[in-house]
Amino acid sequence: MMFWYDHDISGWGWFAMSASMILFWALIIIVAVLFFRALARPQEHTHVPAAPTPEQVLAVRLARGEIDEDDYRRRLGALRQGGPDPQP
Numbered sequence: 001m002m003f004w005y006d007h008d009i010s011g012w013g014w015f016a017m018s019a020s021m022i023l024f025w026a027l028i029i030i031v032a033v034l035f036f037r038a039l040a041r042p043q044e045h046t047h048v049p050a051a052p053t054p055e056q057v058l059a060v061r062l063a064r065g066e067i068d069e070d071d072y073r074r075r076l077g078a079l080r081q082g083g084p085d086p087q088p
Contacts, residue, residue, distance in 0.1 A: 054079050 052060070055076065062072045 058067070058072055058075055058079070061067050062069065067075070
């Protein structure tokens with residue numbers, strides 16, 4: 001009979017057990033909600049942007065001032081005709 005009353009849980013023990021159980025279930029619910037939100041989120045596009053076309057490269061070079069308008073028109077005409085550029 002001596003062991004029946006020595007290992008009784010006091011009021012603080014019940015409180016600690018109850019609080020830890022509430023925290024445990026709160027953690028499980030939070031993890032589940034975050035997991036389902038991550039699954040429901042639309043996927044981000046990870047594709048690599050396309051390389052600029054030769055016409056776009058020429059337009060950028062003209063805008064930067066690397067080539068003048070006459071050179072731009074000559075090179076653009078050569079690109080559209082499919083012929084080689086006489087001056088690199």
